[in-house]
Amino acid sequence: MSPRRVTLADVAKAAGVSRTTASLVLSGRGRELRISQDVEQRVLKTAEELQYRPNIVSRGLRTGSSRTIGFVSDTVATSRLAGDMIKGALEGARDRGFMLFIGETEGDAELERLLLQAMHDRQVDGLILASMFTRTIKVPKTITAAPAVLLNALPKQPAPLPAILPDEVEAGRRAARVLLDAGHRDGIYLIGAGPRLRDVPTESLAAVERLIGIREALGEAGVQVAGARTCPDWQPDYGLEATRDLLRTVQPRALICFNDRIAMGAYQALDDFGLKVPADVSIVSFDDHPIASWVRPQLTTVALPHYELGRKAVDVLFTEIERDRSAAGGVGEVHRVPMPVRHRESVAPSSAAGSSG
Amino acid sequence: MSPRRVTLADVAKAAGVSRTTASLVLSGRGRELRISQDVEQRVLKTAEELQYRPNIVSRGLRTGSSRTIGFVSDTVATSRLAGDMIKGALEGARDRGFMLFIGETEGDAELERLLLQAMHDRQVDGLILASMFTRTIKVPKTITAAPAVLLNALPKQPAPLPAILPDEVEAGRRAARVLLDAGHRDGIYLIGAGPRLRDVPTESLAAVERLIGIREALGEAGVQVAGARTCPDWQPDYGLEATRDLLRTVQPRALICFNDRIAMGAYQALDDFGLKVPADVSIVSFDDHPIASWVRPQLTTVALPHYELGRKAVDVLFTEIERDRSAAGGVGEVHRVPMPVRHRESVAPSSAAGSSG
DNA sequence: ATCGGGCGCTAACCCGATTTAGCAACGAGT
């Protein structure tokens, strides 16, 4: 059997004071409420000796705060891709002495309802609703029971919820600029989505935004996308198939793959056609999945800042909790986290390149 | 501001009964304590109408249970490899109406201490101590404050803690048998560890056990390991280097790679030497990392049952919690979860194969 | 009339903290 914990009453008794006094001293309000140095020291010493630790459950009952936040996702907890989001959230929470409840909904609305309920039953101070991939989600009504933020997602209907998202449009621009900077102007193809804004996988916000950024940066340089192949799902086999299909008709000079798994498929297709990366074809991609540094040559990619997203979500959530305490209404601001370029080996200067900057 | 929750007192008042009566009815003890049908129905109806939900924090204060378990790992939450362990644990907990606290220690003992403390402060009913890779760990003393199990780890010093681990020895046997069944008897090399039991990465229990299983199964068939290359860390680049080194002197007929990332490096090395998988060299591996089905040909591998490990850990933890309640002492049983073979495309019959029975 | 006993419900205490209101002792001012 586990031994009984030391309680405030134990400390008070051992120090020969009332529970009130012990509580005041230990919560640092002793000075303010005129507890003598003598008593203060005695209480602190006793607490130390007995290894007293306040019971947060009990405190929570009184104060209404459990010093806990809930992290609810569709399936983010099990995807390595986004595991770092949890890590960021975890560390942000830890810095403030908060713990993290984790829950997965598998995209099931009923499960989500039950999960949120279970978290509210445990008096979470706030909630993070995360999505595995960037998209719009239907915000459950019960969410209003506590402060909340959206992570990697936007509300389908307008809602006063802050959202934290990667800056995908800028990422698109950056990917395009990597190629432009290497002198590429012709034979740039897209694998995964495009060329039109509606040629994207269902619900994928990232696809649309990346596409916008790509077209914008290329457009500014007076460059046209030479063509594109869409993929119903962004997995290696679809990337392989799409790229093969492309190579049967044209020889691209550069590929912008919409994520690293697609890029892996593209590598395989290029290999099949005897084309070398980056000598024959340059490749730039998105996500910075571990695979990006495992393939050869290593893949130049625009990284999803998972860790930063998780941390930012917690930061925003805490300002939201603050706001809630002051009874102020939320506004639903959208926070964009920059996606950094990881320069590796899959991009070479265009052989047709003129001046280099 | 979030609206105030409906409390038991609200229900009691609305139903015109005492809090006691309401509590008895709602906790199902009404019949036992002779509450009339009439009152019982009234209370249930009122609770339903007011959408009453008991506050678990409050209940926890009285009963000592928070209906929550803690999942503490070195860095398991952020590794896709092991994310499914969390998923398994999550679902096991959910089935019992429990939530999961998540925490990472980064291998830092002080962080671990603080984390366990924070969890105990929140009255967790039990703890799962998980490791990202199978190994022995130093069990913190404070662990005795609540029931606990080890996941993917064994205690360094003898401790009465149950442990849940993949059956690595049998996995080793299975990997070897995959090759034996395909008729391979000669030219079988190991990449990652071996050939001696002490030729393994530091602290890696999996390496030792897989090696034991491999040697056992091969030995029973009267087959010798032709040679081996160790890797200081089981990453693709080390696998690549080790395999290259091997290919400079011999031409293997089959490789047993100690995990899929190493196998990926091996693929690259074989490609460099113009050798085809599986026509020239068969490969069998461990883990069933996503990459195993992305490489071509797809990799035959013995899967780590992450999901089952997580679930099993929760199951064992609950029997442990039960045991704790009955004040019985723990025994520290070791539970082994089978690792299934994923037959894919990287193993071909040995060209020198004779009879196949 | 009195007692015993089952029935149906509730008062009151408990969990472990926080917090409000206020008490006792003492010195200073009038």
Next chain:
DNA sequence: ACTCGTTGCTAAATCGGGTTAGCGCCCGAT
């Protein structure tokens, strides 16, 4: 001597439930 203000501490209420002991009532038996 009396009021007033500090100082230093504590009693008691509170959070939202679970749990124990027992109260009032009615019926039947003595």
